Amino acid sequence: MTTNRSYHITTFGCQMNKADSERMAGILENMGFVWSDDPHQANVILYNTCTIRDNAEQKVYSYLGRQAKRKHEQPDLTLIVAGCVAQQEGEALLRRVPELDLVMGPQHANRLQDLLESVFAGNQIVATEEVHIFEDITQPRRDSKITAWVNVIYGCNERCTYCVVPNVRGVEQSRTPEAIRAEIESLGKQGYKEITLLGQNIDAYGRDLPGSTPEGRHKHTLTDLLYYIHDVPGIERIRFATSHPRYFTERLIKACAELPKICEHFHIPFQSGDNQILKEMARGYNQEKYRRIIETIREYMPDASISADAIVGFPGETEEQFVNTLKLTEDIGFDMLNTAAYSPRPNTPAALWDNQLSEEVKSDRLQRLNHLVAIKASERSQRYFGRIEEVLVEDQNPKDPTQVMGRTRGNRLTFFTGDINSLKGQLVKVKITDVRAFSLTGVSCQ
Numbered sequence: 001m002t003t004n005r006s007y008h009i010t011t012f013g014c015q016m017n018k019a020d021s022e023r024m025a026g027i028l029e030n031m032g033f034v035w036s037d038d039p040h041q042a043n044v045i046l047y048n049t050c051t052i053r054d055n056a057e058q059k060v061y062s063y064l065g066r067q068a069k070r071k072h073e074q075p076d077l078t079l080i081v082a083g084c085v086a087q088q089e090g091e092a093l094l095r096r097v098p099e100l101d102l103v104m105g106p107q108h109a110n111r112l113q114d115l116l117e118s119v120f121a122g123n124q125i126v127a128t129e130e131v132h133i134f135e136d137i138t139q140p141r142r143d144s145k146i147t148a149w150v151n152v153i154y155g156c157n158e159r160c161t162y163c164v165v166p167n168v169r170g171v172e173q174s175r176t177p178e179a180i181r182a183e184i185e186s187l188g189k190q191g192y193k194e195i196t197l198l199g200q201n202i203d204a205y206g207r208d209l210p211g212s213t214p215e216g217r218h219k220h221t222l223t224d225l226l227y228y229i230h231d232v233p234g235i236e237r238i239r240f241a242t243s244h245p246r247y248f249t250e251r252l253i254k255a256c257a258e259l260p261k262i263c264e265h266f267h268i269p270f271q272s273g274d275n276q277i278l279k280e281m282a283r284g285y286n287q288e289k290y291r292r293i294i295e296t297i298r299e300y301m302p303d304a305s306i307s308a309d310a311i312v313g314f315p316g317e318t319e320e321q322f323v324n325t326l327k328l329t330e331d332i333g334f335d336m337l338n339t340a341a342y343s344p345r346p347n348t349p350a351a352l353w354d355n356q357l358s359e360e361v362k363s364d365r366l367q368r369l370n371h372l373v374a375i376k377a378s379e380r381s382q383r384y385f386g387r388i389e390e391v392l393v394e395d396q397n398p399k400d401p402t403q404v405m406g407r408t409r410g411n412r413l414t415f416f417t418g419d420i421n422s423l424k425g426q427l428v429k430v431k432i433t434d435v436r437a438f439s440l441t442g443v444s445c446q
């Protein structure tokens with residue numbers, strides 16, 4: 001056991017990983033470890049990893065190489081790899097980096113204390129078996145005091161042919177509505193103003209929980225959950241991500257329109273605008289259905305912000321099929337779109353197909369799509385000009401300490417002049433005076 005008990009966590013990847021890191025940090029603090037900003041001062045180093053694309057995975061290895069060297073000079077260093085690369089590679093990771101003490105998949109995040117105690121007793125551990133995720137009894141150490149992630153469903157039962165997530169995050173496991181509400185109530189009491197409910201496929205929430213309604217639908221859908229948690233005192237804003245077009249219902253849209261705390265921002269990845277490609281991706285919807293969802297959202301909430309993810313250069317994608325993605329992007333007018341070139345992933349069907357595209361074609365398409373995304377986002381930002389928007393102040397502007405920053409309900413990052421000490425956590429009416437593709441500037445109306 002070490003005397004200097006300090007830790008550092010480096011987090012890669014999505015919001016799920018960020019939330020897991022906050023819970024693991026909570027466990028470490030509960031064990032008496034203190035956070036060290038500098039990883040070189042810490043003697044427990046944890047990498048919470050992502051493997052969604054090859055470049056994400058490679059990044060992890062380059063970090064690990066450096067820390068492994070350090071371990072030879074500092075034998076009391078504890079090196080942990082958690083998250084999705086850990087799950088994907090398991091034992092193989094130990095062979096590649098024998099200096100590692102603990103390799104643990106995402107489902108084991110809440111078990112960090114037990115695992116570490118065993119490491120301190122002299123073991124080298126790989127924890128990647130499928131487990132039921134137990135409710136965490138420790139408080140997460142959250143990065144923000146204003147906004148918080150709340151997991152509602154872990155894992156994913158979809159089998160999109162390009163995606164590693166079901167392999168590394170396991171099957172869907174919903175938390176009970178009671179546990180979710182209890183966490184949100186505690187956040188409200190601690191002064192948090194905004195929560196984001198998290199799931200890889202959040203619309204699947206509740207389908208693994210027992211119980212159905214007299215009409216035969218699941219009793220615990222995401223829509224029911226929103227009604228159930230909506231009135232938690234102190235919480236002013238509710239968001240959720242990520243939505244899957246296959247399951248996005250009108251009932252959910254109505255609930256979002258009806259419940260005032262739910263922000264008018266929806267993140268609904270479409271992946272491709274071409275029906276044949278969508279079929280090969282096994283997404284379970286076509287582009288017409290996607291368009292209908294967005295139309296329905298805009299009928300109920302005309303100002304709603306829409307963001308999404310898209311992949312270019314999926315195996316076999318023709319120029320014409322790619323143009324269909326451009327068309328959908330043009331027609332919908334996304335407020336934000338995360339784009340990526342297709343990356344073949346281990347143990348996914350599409351990686352084995354023999355119609356892979358060249359890197360040149362993929363990067364050319366990525367550039368063309370990104371160009372359009374920036375144009376459309378600028379157009380979408382125009383609507384804010386001169387308007388009064390509600391901004392939840394989260395922080396100082398790191399580039400200009402006379403300004404604070406926060407987000408609008410539509411999730412646009414917004415800057416305005418003000419003192420962070422008096423404004424942090426406040427909902428401020430801001431008149432928008434300057435618009436850019438992905439951010440806004442304004443003046444406080446107070």
Ligand code: SAH
Pocket residue numbers: 052053162163164165200201242243244269271309310311340341342343344345
């Ligand atoms: N559960 C979400 C997204 C999870 S992964 C959904 O169903 O949409 C986040 C994003 O990474 C995906 O939306 C997709 O656009 C991208 N992605 C996933 N696998 C990929 C791959 N093999 N290559 C490139 N991008 C990928």
Ligand code: SF4
Pocket residue numbers: 156157158159160163164165166200201244
């Ligand atoms: Fe991956 Fe598809 Fe699941 Fe999203 S829904 S995490 S893209 S398998």
Ligand code: F3S
Pocket residue numbers: 012013014015016017049050051052083084164165168169
């Ligand atoms: Fe990456 Fe795992 Fe999230 S692969 S995107 S960190 S679920």
